[in-house]
Amino acid sequence: MKPAPRSPRWRRSAALVALVALAMVGAGAWMLLRPEPAIAFAERDWVVLADVDNASGKALFDDSLQRAVLMSLEQSRYVNVLSTSRVTESRGLLRIPSGRGLDRELASxxxxxxGARMVVAPAIRQSRGHYLVSVDLIDPNRRAVVRSYRAKAGTSSEVMAAVDDVVGQLxxxxxxxxxxxxxxxxxxQASTANLQALKSFALAESALGRRRFSESxxxxxxxxxxxxxFAMAHIGLARLLVRLDQRAEAQPHLARALAVSQRLPHRERLYLKAWRNELSADAWPLDDWRVLADVYPDSFAGLANTSWYLLTDNRYEEAERYAVGAAVPQNPMRAYTIAQLGWIQLGTNRFDDALRSFRWSETLTGRAASDPRADVLIAMRRYGDAQAVLAQLGKPRDELQALMNVRVRLLLAADQDDCTGMRTALSSEAAPESADFHVHAALMRAVVDTACEQGEAKALADIATELRPLLAATTDPSTPDRILRLLSLIYLAQRQGDxxxxxxxxxxxxxxVVQQKNPVIGKWRxxxxxxxEIGRGAPQQAxxxxxxxxxxxxxxxxHVALREAYRLLGDGEQFQKQNEWLFENRGRAIAEVANTQLMQALNVHDTVSDATLRR
Structure with missing residues (x-):
């Protein structure tokens, strides 16, 4: 007789109960330990940072906590935060009243x-004797919280560490x-543990974005x-002083920031290194800015400053790539980069594109007109339109803008070979008070004298006398500009026969001169x-x-100097090649920004003057 078949162990009731229990425990453990579902967020995607929901009862956390979250997020190469100015611009387009805070709904x-992927909504509240710092991650399309992150702080002095914890989780x-x-x-360590310092810094950055420089x-x-x-506050003040052309005053703040630079995040250390070079007496910080731009591709300071120095060195194709990268809506300072793009387009004879860029820059800065747009119109020989733009320029806001207004009027007259108009342009603004700009204005007069062949040797000698004490200050951060003015003076003296x-x-x-790192200085030398050599009668050496x-x-x-050398050599073919280059590079003649655009009027004069080979 065959024995009755036995049921498998897993079919027996006791075993079945145990197996089910084991499965439930395993499922529970998996639910607890499984990774959170992935969020549809790619590297270098953008987020919008909402205002802090402050239920702590302390107003100190309003600005300081949001700035702390921003600073912590900015250490990431993975997450990009939409700038405050871009948020403000977007609010305007959405017709949101300026008094309304950036709550979660508006941030969405x-x-x-x-096109930002997520909204980051920070909050703080008091609970049972401690602070609870939290961040909700919100999908702006579904208006739903997809993740929440929290950390506790026993005291207000521990809130910054809690922010670090929460943002790290995020x-x-x-x-x-x-x-x-x-x-x-x-x-x-990266910023400050002092919440009042952080709040003041946040308000300073906000005032700077609104161009309220004194308040900032x-x-x-x-x-x-x-x-x-507080290193970042020193850097911010140094950067502002440079913008106000107070480079010497900026140096102590830069030195203080450098003294504590090891406390800073990597990106800020690269930024500080570039600024240290920027304020040196032999400055050429292109490589430093380029490293920042290449390591942090969304560092707009790195991109824009790399583009500027390449533009200064007439390397238009390279400059354009970096300018395009910085001319995106997320860049709070993109109006200035778009203007750089306009110079690049002008320098490569793309006049219509340049005109659009300068108009766009004007719109973003709220100006009715700008002198670079007149430059493009001059290049296009639309002199009446250029005059109309000049009429809209209004009163200059500082000495530099006053010089730029004179410069463009000189350019307009020079392009028409109008020496009377050039001399009239020179008297259109009051003389600058600062020593450097006073020298620059005197050199502008020397440019007119050279173009109109009416120079006086004493005028050039007087400029040399004015330059002497400025060049004696060999550690001054304005030294590279002063060296370029010296070389311009030497060149103008040579052109005038002195x-x-x-x-x-x-x-x-x-x-x-040879100690300078600036390649533009090397080329002018x-x-x-x-x-x-031409003056010595040795054109072949020239x-x-x-x-x-x-x-x-x-x-x-x-090319003007080379043309003159070939004229003296009697080489008609090479002489004509230089003539043709000058004729074909009309935009380039106007777009040279080196040396505060000093030589532009002489450039256009030399491209339109009737240069013929005299044997």
């Missing part, structure tokens, strides 16, 4: 309009690697008073050395000096 509207939740998050510098400076100073080692003065200045200052620098980034006046 802005994010949906700007960054990991968005998909950033744990290793990347762990590389971030703790927020109290006082707020930076308040932040520094609250925490003398080789005695030119040779004396070359002999006196050449050792100082080569030019004046070539002109020196050609030998000039030809190696003709790589497309040479100054326009290098």
């Amino acid at each position: 509207d802005v994010a949906a309009r700007e 960054r990991a939740g968005l998909g950033e690697s744990v290793a990347s998050v762990q590389q971030s510098v703790p927020l109290p 400076a006082k707020l930076y100073e308040a932040a520094i008073d609250a925490d003398p080692d 080789h005695v003065l030119a040779n004396r200045l070359l002999a006196e200052y050449d050792a100082q 080569t030019m004046v050395l070539a002109m020196q 050609v030998a000096l000039l030809q190696p620098m003709m790589d497309g980034s040479e100054p326009v006046q290098a």
Whole structure:
């Protein structure tokens, strides 16, 4: 008789109960330990930071906590935060009253309009004797909270550490690697543990964005008073002072920031290094800004400043790539980068594109007109339209703008070979008070004298006398600009036939000139050395000096000097080639921004003057 078949162990009731229990425990453990579902967020996507929901009863947290969240997020190479100015612009387009705060609903509207992936909504409240800092991650399209992150702080002084904790959780939740998050510098160390300092800093940055420079400076100073080692406040004030052309005053703040630079996050250290070079007496910080731009591709300061220095060196194609990267809506300062794009387009004879860029820049800054737009119209020979733009310029806001207004009027007259008009333009603004700009204005007069062949030797000698004490301050951060003005003076003296003065200045200052790192200075030195050879009756040596620098980034006046050398050599073919280059590069003649655009009027004069070969 066959034995009755036995049921498998898993079919027996006791075993079945145990197996089910084990499965439930396993399922529960998996539910607890499983990774959170991935969020549809890609590297370098954008978020909108909403205002802080402050239920702590302390107004101090309103601005300081939001700035703390922003600073912590800005350490990420993975997450980008939409700028305050871009949010303000988007609010305007949505016709939202300015008095309404950026609550979660409005932040979601802005994010949906700007294509930002998520809204980051921070909050703080008191609970059972401690602070609870939280951040909700909101999908702006579904208006739903998809994740929430929280951390506790026992006291207000611990709130910054709690922000670090919460933002670290947020960054990991968005998909950033744990290793990347762990590389971030703790927020109290990276910025400040003093909430009052942080609030003043936040208000300073806001005032700067509204171009309220005096208010911004006082707020930076308040932040520094609250925490003398607040590096970012020192950097902010130094940056503002440079913008106000107070470079010497900016240096102590830069030095203080450098003293504590190891506390800063990596991006801020790169930024500070670039500024240190920016304010050195032999400055050429292109490589520093380019490293910042390449390592942090959404660092608008890196992109814009890299583009500017490439533009200064007439490297238009390279400059355009960086300018395009910085001319995006998320860049709070994109109006200035778009203007740089206009210069690049003008320098490459794309006049219609340049006109559109300058108009766009004017719209973004709320100006009715700007002198660069008149430059493009002059290049297009639309003189009546250029005059109309000049009539809208209004009163200059500072000495530099006053010089720019004179410059464009000179340009308009020079392009029509109108010496009377050029001299009238020189008297259109009051003389600058600062020593550097006073020298620059005198050099503008020397440019007119050179173009109109009416120069006086005493005028050039007087400029050399004014320059002497400025050049003696060899540690001043304005030294590179002063060296370029010196070389311009030497070149103008050579063009006017005063080789005695030119040779004396070359002999006196050449050792100082060769110490400079700026390649534009190097090219101008080569030019004046070539002109020196022409003055000695050695045009072949001048050609030998000039030809190696003709790589497309040479100054326009290098072609004028080379043309003169070939004229003296009687080389009609090469002489005509230089004439043709000058004729075909009309936009380039106007777009040279080096040396505060000093030589533009002479450039256009030399492109329109009737240069014929005299044997």
